[in-house]
Amino acid sequence: MSGSFRVGGEPAGAERMVTEARKAFFxxxxxxxxxxLVQLANFADQYALSRDFGVVxxxxxxxxxxxxxxxLHWNWAHIESNSGPLFVFGFLAAYRGxxxxxxxxxxxxxxxxxxxWFLERGDVDTVGASGLVFGYFGYVVVRGLFDRHLIDTLIGVVMAASFxxxxxxxxxxxxxxSWLGHLGGLAGGVLGAWLFRDRRPRAGRTPPAGGDAGPPTARGGVPARADNPRADLHKELGDLGLL
Known part of the structure; x- marks a missing residue:
């Protein structure tokens, strides 16, 4: 198991991830x-909120x-169909930050x-969280490729295959x-994965200034190439406390 703290008292990767995951859940x-809660108020007002605050x-x-x-939603079936995917994809999109x-x-x-707003027919009033659902889905599927996190890449592959x-x-x-809202949300999720990608240098990729450090080593002292994807995966699994 990896230690819970790094030098200087900074929480280790696994502890930070658990903290962020807890915040993401809430x-x-x-x-x-x-x-x-908005649906309850909307239903009580005979869906006036959907008529007054939808996108036309x-x-x-x-x-x-x-x-x-x-x-906003148009009925109970509408909100029920969105709620499960909204929570699952929302949590997966939020757990890293x-x-x-x-x-x-x-x-x-x-x-x-x-x-x-630009492309739908003018007589259509569009509401619903499904645009967010598709955005989170697109983000989760491609985030690992932009962040170069192998764990997130595997999650993306599983989500893409399953959904x-x-x-x-x-x-x-x-x-x-509203397929336009879905497609727009999906495009926004993919764009967000690129805009919000992790720009921090990967551990082990940049040698210390003026240093003659030896090759990075995997667990057990076995030399590992810094550009080896398996070394990245090994490190991420260690951060999660799985090694």
Whole structure:
């Protein structure tokens, strides 16, 4: 097992990750709770909130609603279908950093809402959290490639294989579904993975200045190449406390 603290008292990678994951759980749970509280108020008012604060294409007055529409739904079946994926993909998108997740959420809401505002028919009022769902999904699938985190890459592969059917409602032809909002959200998630990518230098890639340090070693003192993907995976598994 890796130690719980590094030199200088800084929490080790596993402890930081657990802390961020705990915060991510409560943030995403809180987001879902707000969505359901808004649904209760919306239902009590016969869905007036959805009619008044949805995104309507070409309507300048409705342009700010790209930030309110994700919290609104048309009926109970609508919110129920979005809630599970919103929590799962939201948590996976947030567990490496809540601040990054909040920035991603604003970006995805904007790209999803703007796709609807510019391209949807003018007589359609669009609401729902599915744009966020598709954005988080796209982010989780490609994040590991941009961050060069092998664990996140594996998560992305599993999510892509398990939920590839979601892409069928991000193309034209599904009645009663805002495929434009889905596609805009998906594009925002992929863009967010690049914009919010981890820019910190990877451990073991940059030699100390003026140093003649020997080759990095894996557990047990076996030399490991710094550019070896298995060395990265070994380190990440160690940070998670799995080695």
């Amino acid at each position: 943030v995403v749970f809180g987001l879902l709770a707000v969505v359901w 294409s070409g309507d300048l007055g409705a342009l700010p609603h790209i930030l309110t529409a994700p919290f 809540v601040a990054r997740f909040l920035g991603l959420s604003l970006l995805v809401a904007a790209t999803s809402g703007l796709a609807v 590839a059917y979601l892409l069928t409602v991000a193309v034209p032809g599904t009645p009663g579904v």
